[in-house]
Amino acid sequence: VVGSVISESQTAFVKDRQILDGILIANEVVDEARKFKKDLLLFKVDFEKAYDLVDWGYLDDVMGRMSFPTLWRKWIRECVCTATASVLVNGSPTDEFSLHRGLRQGDPLSPFLFLLAAEGLNVLRPSPMV
Template identity: 50%
Template sequence: MDFVKDRQITDSFVITDEIINKWKWENSGGLVVKTDFEKACDSVDHGFLDAMLKGMGFDSKWRRWMSDCISTPLLSVMVNGSPTDQFVMERGLR
């Protein structure tokens, strides 16, 4: 099953490559996070995840954001710089 109808899994690699090339061209940078909402973190202990992020040097603000992402049922995503309406995650990582 595709994440987005009529889109192949390899499309994400092409899009990521385009984003990185744009950053290189503009001499800027950013952060790309790819999440499989259907399967991710269904069985991950949230305390373990926080401990791993802390061990990797992530500060408390970043870890709190990640905690909110996996424990809050409502979310929205940025599309072309604008947030979508909030929606409820029904499976996997929230």
């Protein structure tokens, strides 16, 4: 299912795709631009702490635009929006508090949900060639 909704340019966390493919593709694009003396603008996005920053409303909007069923979206909202956390202070846990954004690392759904959030960026691309 993931491969059918995630663009071919996404190479991480998708079956039969390798994360290093993205690097190889970028190298091929640069080589091609040099070979034909074409102008090229290339940028790298650093996803440091990106799991912590995923906005749940944005994620739901992306799923809606990708025509995910309402019930599925409700289940996902229940999974992410009911998350709580506790912090150890001097070795003692604090009271639990609600989280308001982000995906939990270690949750089996998180890589899939992160892919969906990243896929939303493809909507901003003016053409598949960008």
